[in-house]
Amino acid sequence: MKQCIKKITTFISLGLFAFSVQAKADDWPQKPITTVVPWAVGGLADQVNRAMAQFGADEFGQPIIPTNRLGAGGVVALTEYLRERPNTTKIIYGSEGNFSISPKTNKVAYKWEDFTPIMNIYTSSFVLVATPDSGIKSFEDLKNYGAEKKVLFGVNGLNGTEFLIISALLSEMGIDYEAVGFNGANEAMNATIAGDVVLAVTHASLAKEYVKANKLEALVVFDEKPLKTDVYDLPPVTEYGYDTWIVNRMMMLTRKGTDPTLVNSIRAHFLNILNNPEFIAIADNLGVNIDPVDGDALNEHVMTTIDKVERFWEMAKK
Amino acid sequence: MDNLFIEGFIAFFTVSSFVYLNLGLLLGLVFGSIPGLTVMLCLVLFMPFTYTMDAIASFMFLLGIYCSGSYGGSISAILIKTPGTPHAAATMLDGYPLARSGKPKKALLTALYASGFGGIFSALVLLFAAPLVAKIALNFGPPEYFILCVFGLLIISGVSSGNLLKGIIAGCLGLLLSTVGMDSISGVFRFTFDDFNLYGGLNLVIVLIGLFAISETISNASKYSKTVKYASIKTDDNKDDVLPLKEFFSSYLTLLRSSVIGTVIGCIPGTGASMASFLSYDTARRNSKNKAAFGKGSEEGIAAAESANNAVTGATLIPLLTLGIPGDAAVAILLGTLMINGLTPGPNLFQEHGVEVYAVMIGLIVINIFMLIQGRLLMPFFAKITKVDFSLLTPLIVIFCFAGTFSINNTMYDIFVAIIFGVVAYVLIKLDFSPIPILLGLVLGNLTEMNLRRTVTMAQGDWFFVLSRPASLALIAIFVSLLVWFAYSRLRQRSLASKTEEQIA
Amino acid sequence: MKMTSNILGGLLFVGISLFILLVIPDQVQASSQVGINAQSFPRWIATLMLVCSVFLLVNEVRLQRKNGSINISAFNVDFKKEIRAVLFIVLIVAYALATPFIGFLFASMAFSALALLFFNITNIKFYIFLMVCCVVVHYVFKFLLLVQLP
Numbered sequence: 001m002k003q004c005i006k007k008i009t010t011f012i013s014l015g016l017f018a019f020s021v022q023a024k025a026d027d028w029p030q031k032p033i034t035t036v037v038p039w040a041v042g043g044l045a046d047q048v049n050r051a052m053a054q055f056g057a058d059e060f061g062q063p064i065i066p067t068n069r070l071g072a073g074g075v076v077a078l079t080e081y082l083r084e085r086p087n088t089t090k091i092i093y094g095s096e097g098n099f100s101i102s103p104k105t106n107k108v109a110y111k112w113e114d115f116t117p118i119m120n121i122y123t124s125s126f127v128l129v130a131t132p133d134s135g136i137k138s139f140e141d142l143k144n145y146g147a148e149k150k151v152l153f154g155v156n157g158l159n160g161t162e163f164l165i166i167s168a169l170l171s172e173m174g175i176d177y178e179a180v181g182f183n184g185a186n187e188a189m190n191a192t193i194a195g196d197v198v199l200a201v202t203h204a205s206l207a208k209e210y211v212k213a214n215k216l217e218a219l220v221v222f223d224e225k226p227l228k229t230d231v232y233d234l235p236p237v238t239e240y241g242y243d244t245w246i247v248n249r250m251m252m253l254t255r256k257g258t259d260p261t262l263v264n265s266i267r268a269h270f271l272n273i274l275n276n277p278e279f280i281a282i283a284d285n286l287g288v289n290i291d292p293v294d295g296d297a298l299n300e301h302v303m304t305t306i307d308k309v310e311r312f313w314e315m316a317k318k
Numbered sequence: 319m320d321n322l323f324i325e326g327f328i329a330f331f332t333v334s335s336f337v338y339l340n341l342g343l344l345l346g347l348v349f350g351s352i353p354g355l356t357v358m359l360c361l362v363l364f365m366p367f368t369y370t371m372d373a374i375a376s377f378m379f380l381l382g383i384y385c386s387g388s389y390g391g392s393i394s395a396i397l398i399k400t401p402g403t404p405h406a407a408a409t410m411l412d413g414y415p416l417a418r419s420g421k422p423k424k425a426l427l428t429a430l431y432a433s434g435f436g437g438i439f440s441a442l443v444l445l446f447a448a449p450l451v452a453k454i455a456l457n458f459g460p461p462e463y464f465i466l467c468v469f470g471l472l473i474i475s476g477v478s479s480g481n482l483l484k485g486i487i488a489g490c491l492g493l494l495l496s497t498v499g500m501d502s503i504s505g506v507f508r509f510t511f512d513d514f515n516l517y518g519g520l521n522l523v524i525v526l527i528g529l530f531a532i533s534e535t536i537s538n539a540s541k542y543s544k545t546v547k548y549a550s551i552k553t554d555d556n557k558d559d560v561l562p563l564k565e566f567f568s569s570y571l572t573l574l575r576s577s578v579i580g581t582v583i584g585c586i587p588g589t590g591a592s593m594a595s596f597l598s599y600d601t602a603r604r605n606s607k608n609k610a611a612f613g614k615g616s617e618e619g620i621a622a623a624e625s626a627n628n629a630v631t632g633a634t635l636i637p638l639l640t641l642g643i644p645g646d647a648a649v650a651i652l653l654g655t656l657m658i659n660g661l662t663p664g665p666n667l668f669q670e671h672g673v674e675v676y677a678v679m680i681g682l683i684v685i686n687i688f689m690l691i692q693g694r695l696l697m698p699f700f701a702k703i704t705k706v707d708f709s710l711l712t713p714l715i716v717i718f719c720f721a722g723t724f725s726i727n728n729t730m731y732d733i734f735v736a737i738i739f740g741v742v743a744y745v746l747i748k749l750d751f752s753p754i755p756i757l758l759g760l761v762l763g764n765l766t767e768m769n770l771r772r773t774v775t776m777a778q779g780d781w782f783f784v785l786s787r788p789a790s791l792a793l794i795a796i797f798v799s800l801l802v803w804f805a806y807s808r809l810r811q812r813s814l815a816s817k818t819e820e821q822i823a
Numbered sequence: 824m825k826m827t828s829n830i831l832g833g834l835l836f837v838g839i840s841l842f843i844l845l846v847i848p849d850q851v852q853a854s855s856q857v858g859i860n861a862q863s864f865p866r867w868i869a870t871l872m873l874v875c876s877v878f879l880l881v882n883e884v885r886l887q888r889k890n891g892s893i894n895i896s897a898f899n900v901d902f903k904k905e906i907r908a909v910l911f912i913v914l915i916v917a918y919a920l921a922t923p924f925i926g927f928l929f930a931s932m933a934f935s936a937l938a939l940l941f942f943n944i945t946n947i948k949f950y951i952f953l954m955v956c957c958v959v960v961h962y963v964f965k966f967l968l969l970v971q972l973p
Contacts, residue, residue, distance in 0.1 A: 034971060041362055042650035047658065054366055065969050068362075069727055071518015072500040072507070079514040080729070105505045109514060152776065159505025180460075180775050181503035183588075183768065190587070190643055196459040196776065209642055209664025282369065285660045363968055481829070483879045487836050490872035494843060494865060501861045506852040508861060509843075532915070539911035540904045542942055709942035710949060713935045716915060717960055721927065725970040733919050741912055749832040749898070767864040774859050 028262055029089040033064045036092045038077030040184070041068050044205070044288060045093060045250050048121060051282045055273045062089075072106075073160070074098045079109045086257035091118070091266070094251050096302050097161045100309040105159040112302050115253040117295035119267045121274075122288040124248045126162060126222040127204045127234060128169075132214060133195045139220050139240055142199075146175030153199035154180045154188035161246050162188075162201040164309060165222050167316035168244040169237060192216060203248070204232065205287040223247055244312060246305055249291075251298050267294065326676025330684070334375045339685050342382020343692050349383070350390020351700070353400045353531045353715060354722020356523055357387030361651045373659035374677045380652055381682060385631045386689050387648075388591060389433040392624055396425045397703045400531040400715065404522055405591040405627040407530065407757055408599045411477065412612065412619030419615050420559065422701050427561040428620045430693040432573060436625030437686035439577035440584060440632030444639075445679045449668075451633075452640035455585045457789040460772035465793045466586070467766035470593050474755045476600040481750065488751045492759020493766070495520055502764070503771055515731045524732050525760060527719050528739025529753040535712050536744045542708065561617075569618045572602045576622045580629025585636040587645040591627040592761045598626030604804050632682055638663060639675055825887065828898045833880035840873035914938065927964075927972040931957040 033056060037046045049066050056064025069077035074094060081092045092115075099112040130136040136145050145151065151170060155162040158181040170177045182188040185202045192200035193215050204227060210216040212231050221227040221234040222245040228234075237245050252270065254263065273279055274292055283290050342364075349360035360383050368376030391403030396413035409429055416425040443451065458466075471489065478485015498509045499519025510516040567573075576598040583594035602622035603612045612619050634645035635652075642663035644650040656663050661671045668675055703711070723736050743753045777783035784790045843865065851862045918934040925933075935953035944950075964970045 032971075040650065041358060041647060042644070042654050047654045050362070050366060051369070051658070054369060063969075065971065067728055067971075069729075075500075076514055076518045079517075106500075106507050106517075107512075150778075157505050158503055178775060178778065180772050181768075182772070183502045183764075186643065187588070190456075190641075191459060193641075194456050194459055209662055209666055213665035215665055282658050285662075286654075286657050287662070359968070481879075483875050483882070484829075484832060487832070487872055487875045487879070490868050490875070491836075491839070493868045494872070497865045497868075501851075504852075504861050506861050508851045508865065509846070511850065536908050536911055536915075539941070540908035542907065707949070709939060709944050710953060712942075713938035713953060714956060716918070716934070716938075717931050717957065720919070720922070720931070721960060721964045721970065721972060724927075724972060725964065725968065728971055730919065730923055730973065733922075737912075737915055737919060740915075744908065744912075746832075749828045749835070751832060770864070771859045 028087065028265070029060060029062045031089055032062050033060060034090045035064055035066050036077055036081070036090060037066065037068050038070065038074035038093065038098075039068070040070065044124075044203075044286065045121075047286055048250065048283065048288055049093065051279055051286075052121075052270070052273050055276055055279065059269045059273055073102065073157070075102050075106070075108055078115075081255070082110055082114060084255045086255050087259055087262060088255055092253050093121070094253050095248055096246065096251075096305040097248075099302050100306040101159060101161060101164065104309065104313060112306075114256050116256050116258050116263060117298035118252040118254055118263055119270060119295065120291055120293045120298055120301075121250040121252055122283075123250075123291040124203050124205060124289060125227060126165060126201050126246075126248065127207055127227065127232070128166065128199060128201055128219045128222065129189070129192060129207050129211070129216040130199050130219055131192050131195045131197070132217055134198045136198070136219065137217050139235070142219055143173060143175075145198075146170070146173060146177075151175055151177045151199060152180065152197045153177060153201070154182050154191045154197035155201055156183070156185040156188055157181050161248060164312045164316060165244050165246055166199070166201045168312035169222075169242055171315045172242055172244060189216070204229075205289075208232075208287060244315070246308055246312075249298070249301060251301075263295065322672040322676050323680075325673045326678075327680050329374055329673050330378075330677035330681045332375075334371070335378045335681060336684075336688075338371065338375045338379035339382040339681065340688055340692065342379040342384075343386040343685065343689050344382075346383035346386035346388075347390045347393075347692065347696065350387035351393040351402050352718055352722070353394050353398075353402050354527060354718040354720070354725075355402075356722070356726070357384060357390075357403065357648055358651075359722075359725055360387060361648055365651060365655065368655055369658065373656070373661055373674050374681070376655055376659065377652070377678050378681050378685065380655055381631075381678070382685055382688075384648055384652070385437055385628065385682075385685050386692070388628050388631050389430065389437075389624070389689060389693065392429040392433070392620075393426065393700050396429060396620075397422060397700065398711065398715065399534050401526065403591075404526050404757065404761060405595040405623075405630075407526070407592070407754060408595040408623035408627075409620055410530075411599065411623070411754070412614070412616045415613070416615035416617065416620065417704065421615075422704050423559045423697065424561045424617070425615075425620060426697050426700060427694075428566065428617045429624045430690065430697065431561070431563075431566050432576075432621040432624035433628040434686050434690040434693075435573050435621075436577045436580050436627070436629035437631055437689065438683055439574075439625070440581045440629040441679065441682040441686060442632075443581050444632045444635055444682065445676075448636045448640050448679075451581075451585050451636050454789075455587070455637055456641065458586050459787070459789070460769040460776060461784045461787055461790045462793055463586075463588070463765060463769040464773050465790060465797070466589070466593075467762050467769065469797050470597060470762050471758070471766065473596050473600040474758055476603055477596070477754045477758070478752060484751050485755050488746070488753070488755035489759040492756040492761075493763040494759075495525070495756070496760050496763025497767065503768060515729070520735065520760070521726060521732065522760060523726060524723050524736050525739050526757065527723055528736040529743045529756060531715055531719050532736055532740025533743035533747065533753070535715055536740060537747070538708065538712055565617075566621075569621055572606070572618050572622050573625050575605070576602060576626040577629040580626035581633040583626075584630035584633025584645065587634075587637050587643045588765065590646050590761070591630040592757075594630050595623040595627040596758060599623045604807075628686075635678075635682070639667060639678070641665060642667065826898050827883060827887075829879055829883040831898055833876045833883065836872060836876035837880070840869045840876060843869040844873070911938075911941065914941065923973045928957060928961040931961065 035049055037049045039045050053064040053066040084090050102108050136142050180197055188200045189202045191197045208231050211218045221236050223236045224238045226236055345360055349355040391401055391406030392409040395401040395406040395410035396417050399414045401407040401410050413425045474485050474489040501508055579598040580594045583589050599622050606618055634649045637643040637645055638649055644653045653663050720733055723732050847862055853860045853862045918930055922930040932954055939949055964972055
């Protein structure tokens with residue numbers, strides 16, 4: 001008897017579930033959409049998310065409520081997100097590091113396969129900067145400097161993307177190094193400006209004003225294509241024969257199992273927001289490179305990054 | 319410079335500036351004074367409204383929130399022994415006893431005037447000496463942070479009320495609590511017991527709510543009897559409950575010293591208002607002629623803590639406007655607002671947007687003046703809180719704490735964290751441990767440890783490394799001379815005391 | 824020998840610091856860095872805490888031996904007070920536990936009513952006032968502050 005009841009309830013709930021999927025694809029969202037930024041309040045991703053949320057009511061007929069869930073560089077928020085059901089109105093952001101580097105240092109409960117990527121919001125490349133006191137002005141100068149001295153560099157934590165790409169690069173170049181871990185890319189950059197460390201890896205947008213004011217020397221960009229803007233004219237590391245690069249993406253994710261038509265519809269709505277002239281003006285001022293590639297591209301991005309992290313990890317160990 | 323100054327003044331002097339700065343001040347006061355609501359929440363919540371404003375108006379609005387939020391925390395600290403912000407815990411040490419002795423208005427006014435004094439002082443420093451101060455601040459590397467932290471931890475001896483050993487133990491507890499979560503240098507998890515909610519560490523505001531607000535409601539519930547009003551403040555109107563300006567300015571030395579401390583700490587990114595207010599409180603206590611009054615309702619104590627933490631508000635804008643470095647999380651939001659308005663912070667800001675920068679700096683002085691006016695006007699309403707019945711206030715505080723705690727991370731887990739800390743604090747207070755050193759340890763723990771580790775990595779085994787840095791040497795010299803001075807003055811007082819005893823005998 | 828707050832506090836923190844020292848190897852992975860690693864700082868602080876707690880105990884015992892324990896007041900527990908405290912804690916915990924199930928608004932209302940009962944309040948105005956407050960707080964948080972309360 002008990003089993004029978006159990007079977008019936010499972011059946012009914014399955015039926016209800018199927019029905020709700022059907023209904024949701026048509027008139028999602030039934031309640032306000034919550035977007036979760038797992039990084040600092042006031043940071044670049046948070047700013048972009050809050051700017052996008054402005055247009056939520058016009059686009060979805062429901063407001064977008066921007067929230068932050070901090071902790072361990074995104075691990076807390078992504079773990080908590082596992083509680084969400086498919087077709088949830090909660091949307092989360094993640095970066096490739098959350099799925100490639102975080103699992104290497106600690107046990108994490110989630111994996112990339114638990115999420116369905118909706119789209120990418122922005123892409124950012126890391127640049128290598130040096131303090132002007134060191135006299136390092138180019139990649140060649142760095143080689144010469146490193147041949148004689150141990151290089152002290154500052155990065156955002158000793159388990160982040162920044163640490164991995166620079167230590168892999170320096171190892172490949174045969175340069176002896178020591179890393180100083182800071183709390184955030186900002187702190188690491190400040191230490192370089194003050195001359196406490198010689199090198200730092202930071203976001204191109206973050207370092208821009210300092211490079212312009214000659215407080216920092218930009219040497220190279222961690223990418224496969226050169227970085228050419230009004231301030232930068234940097235060769236990629238690949239030009240020197242190194243493949244130690246990872247680009248950073250702000251990926252919009254939902255829970256695995258969400259209806260594909262719904263994913264497409266959410267993406268279409270957010271694309272409209274990204275193309276809104278008011279939003280474009282804000283994004284320009286923030287200096288972000290809006291790059292709305294789709295979920296397939298993100299799948300590939302994360303997979304190649306996981307491979308790279310595996311390789312760079314071994315290189316950095318030396 | 320003169321031209322920019324005048325142009326900046328003209329750019330600031332618009333109706334919208336005045337409207338928005340007052341609106342911001344009011345919001346900040348409300349959010350700062352209600353335990354559970356934070357200035358951060360207020361800033362992120364109202365930030366989107368600034369998208370449609372121009373740069374100066376939006377900055378006035380957010381700065382208004384920032385400044386009065388910093389003062390607002392003292393209101394609940396004074397009236398209901400629950401600091402609305404972490405740095406108001408220092409204000410509470412004397413503000414609450416003074417209010418309890420029947421002078422809530424005097425305590426509130428001292429805090430308000432001192433906040434205004436500190437705020438205007440640092441706004442003037444920002445206006446006239448920002449580039450110079452910024453240069454000094456940039457010399458602060460890991461070794462200097464570490465030295466500063468060690469000095470900050472010495473404050474524990476000053477706030478451990480009686481038993482130094484117990485103060486140190488409580489401080490250690492705070493330091494250990496600060497290590498919970500991901501180690502920001504190596505990335506490993508510490509003391510998380512495989513609970514992902516702890517990966518990010520303990521949130522300072524949530525622990526604060528537990529340590530002070532929840533524990534206070536429990537203690538009140540245990541003491542309740544029908545005749546007692548909330549926190550047993552005498553409610554009959556006291557004629558002495560006024561603060562003549564002359565009396566306020568009689569402690570001008572303390573005010574100046576505290577404002578300098580607040581400005582110096584504030585312009586060093588990442589240190590924060592809590593460190594400033596405690597450091598200044600401790601310095602004031604050590605230098606005071608009336609040391610015994612501290613902790614029992616000394617106006618000097620309130621003035622020291624409040625002028626220092628509001629001096630931080632102007633000073634944190636120094637690294638922001640000159641170097642583009644946000645000193646704390648609230649200022650990071652201001653940085654975002656600058657960027658959205660096309661004023662990219664950094665070393666080029668003064669050259670490219672001089673007028674706007676001057677408008678902001680002049681505006682900050684005006685904001686502080688209006689904060690004094692608003693605070694003065696609203697003070698009678700706040701003072702009425704002491705007349706609200708205890709049985710109404712206690713559940714209300716719990717409800718606000720719940721909603722406020724939830725708002726930080728949108729999770730019920732944090733509410734349980736707050737309750738646990740409330741119970742722990744209640745037990746520890748019963749055993750004569752003060753929660754203040756726990757708070758200090760928690761505030762300084764991460765900064766101390768990380769900078770020690772960075773220093774060791776940077777030194778590369780060279781023990782003279784720290785001494786080779788001029789900034790470190792200067793700091794060590796200042797602190798050693800201060801310690802010698804404190805020891806000397808204590809000895810002198812002791813010998814004076816023994817002399818008078820002899821004479822009496 | 825009297826159970827003073829120093830003895831109880833000392834014992835409590837000897838226990839806590841020993842516990843922390845014990846779990847450090849398990850709870851904190853030592854990073855392979857040279858010099859100070861992630862374990863060092865917690866270990867030093869826990870050791871300092873242990874030393875201070877032992878000192879606190881030894882000092883207290885010595886003082887009691889020397890001066891006799893007549894003048895020292897033992898840590899006394901006013902049971903009537905403590906039961907009220909425990910009851911109130913239970914009330915707060917129940918409030919937190921009920922919130923996810925019945926929602927913040929109703930949980931708060933129930934909590935306020937129970938708290939007023941706890942304080943022996945019979946005046947109906949008090950109840951009405953707090954109910955109104957609950958509704959206001961709920962709406963302010965949910966619709967003005969956009970906090971997604973349960």
